Structures are given as structure tokens and as C-alpha cells.
């Protein structure tokens with residue numbers, strides 16, 4: 001399956017959630033304990049940006065039995081992700097030494113999630129649940145101690161809360177909003193490239209929403225800071241969870257009021273206007289100069305694709 005088939009327009013990676021989060025079960029410790037021992041129960045095991053998968057011939061399977069996960073060395077603490085067709089699915093972490101022990105085995109692989117997803121090695125409809133596992137496991141690993149008093153905190157409610165035994169503070173996993181926007185001016189759109197991008201690749205501008213800032217203000221501020229362009233008519237398109245470690249990409253469109261770009265070289269290597277035909281060639285990877293748009297896995301591809309096909313601020 002090609003990347004265009006795996007992630008058709010309007011469906012980037014990490015958006016197709018197949019789990020019922022069944023939040024009412026999170027406070028039912030006995031029920032969760034019973035589900036952990038149910039042989040039908042499955043788990044995703046994540047380590048930093050990687051996923052532990054069972055290799056079966058040429059195929060690989062990310063959804064492991066709890067028994068498999070523990071035999072592979074996963075940490076026993078489980079995070080309840082939800083139910084899939086009535087079957088419980090948990091997220092589990094694994095330590096670096098345990099991962100190193102897996103490296104020599106033929107029946108297991110520990111592979112970087114984004115690369116696997118882009119190559120179609122993980123079914124697209126499992127990516128949202130895996131993103132949830134990854135964000136949650138990473139959160140627990142980085143929040144073992146109370147930010148209020150410094151004591152070690154304990155996991156509660158199926159992993160959706162940590163509680164401090166000292167000051168009784170409750171800590172919840174957070175999601176960090178990021179705006180990502182396609183800015184257009186007539187029949188042209190503004191794309192930039194960061195130094196870390198693959199050669200020739202351009203994408204939408206993006207940045208974190210700051211404290212007490214609206215999405216609209218964040219879009220206008222980021223575009224002005226990074227490219228010196230003033231914007232108006234900010235509109236929302238769609239969102240994409242981005243588990244690095246726990247962002248929510250808020251996809252927007254905006255209309256530029258000026259054309260003279262001033263690139264902030266600390267943020268971007270380049271920013272340019274591209275006309276619609278050129279943008280079309282970039283997202284289909286047919287540009288004669290080898291310029292390319294973002295991968296269909298990323299929301300930026302969908303913002304750009306919608307405009308290329310006449311949507312968003314397309315007509316203007």
C-alpha cells in the first residue's frame with residue numbers, strides 16, 4: 001500500500017482511533033486487574049520513540065499478549081488505553097537494558113515508530129492507539145516525582161493520573177497545542193524548510209501555542225515571527241495528535257496581507273511562496289527540481305493537499 005493510499009486526503013497518521021477509551025473503568029482497580037489477567041487482553045510496548053513488535057515471517061505484529069510483553073522484558077506497570085471490540089488494550093514501557101537484550105533476537109524488533117508508520121509497516125488504523133501508548137508511557141517516565149514537593153508519585157486510575165503521597169497533589173498527563181498553518185496569498189502558498197528537513201523538502205509553518213494565547217493569535221504570531229508575514233482570516237481545518245511527546249497539531253489556514261518574506265534564520269533555513277501548480281507537483285513528488293512537500297503521514301500534507309484541490313482559502 002502506498003503512503004497516499006494509507007493516508008488519503010483528510011486522514012493523516014495517528015487520527016483513526018479504534019479504541020473505546022472506556023474511561024469509566026479507570027477507577028475500577030479490581031476490574032483492571034482482572035482484565036490484565038484475561039488471555040484475550042493485548043498490549044503495545046513502547047520505548048522512547050520506538051515500538052516493540054513481534055516478527056512473524058515477513059510480517060510484524062505490534063499488539064502483543066501480556067505474557068509476550070512480560071517475557072520480552074516490559075515493565076509490569078500497565079496503562080489502560082481502552083477496549084477494542086470488547087478486548088482490553090494496555091500500554092507498557094520497557095527499560096533500555098531489556099531492549100538491548102531483545103536486539104539479538106530474530107522474533108522481535110524494536111523499531112522507530114514514525115519510520116515504520118511511513119513505510120506502512122504498522123496498520124494505519126492502529127497508529128492512534130500506539131500514539132496514546134507512547135505519549136502515556138513517556139509521560140509516566142518523565143513525571144515520577146511531584147512537581148509540587150519533590151516526592152515520588154504513584155500511578156492511579158489505570159495510569160491516567162499520578163498522585164503524591166506527601167502533599168496529595170494530583171498530576172494529569174498534558175497535551176501541548178501546536179498550531180500548523182497553510183498561509184496563502186492569491187494563488188500562492190507560503191512554505192518553509194528547517195535545516196533538519198530532507199533536502200528539497202518544504203512544509204507548513206508551525207509553532208507552540210503559548211500561555212493564555214488563542215489559536216488565531218498563535219497562528220498570526222508564528223507566521224510573523226518566522227516569515228515576517230501578517231495574516232488574517234485564520235480558520236480551523238483539522239487536528240492531528242503528535243506523540244513527540246504529547247502534542248496536538250491544530251491545522252489552520254490563513255490569508256497573508258503582505259508578500260515580502262523576512263526569514264527568521266534561527267528557526268528556518270528558507271521560506272518561499274509556491275504557486276498552486278508547483279505545490280501540486282511537490283505533494284505528488286513529481287517536481288522537476290526535486291522539491292517535495294510533507295509526507296502524507298503528516299497533517300501538513302493534508303493542509304496543502306486541500307488547498308491544491310481548491311479547499312480552505314483555496315479560491316482566494
Ligand SMILES: [Zn+2]
Nearest residue numbers: 146149164167
Ligand atoms: Zn507532592
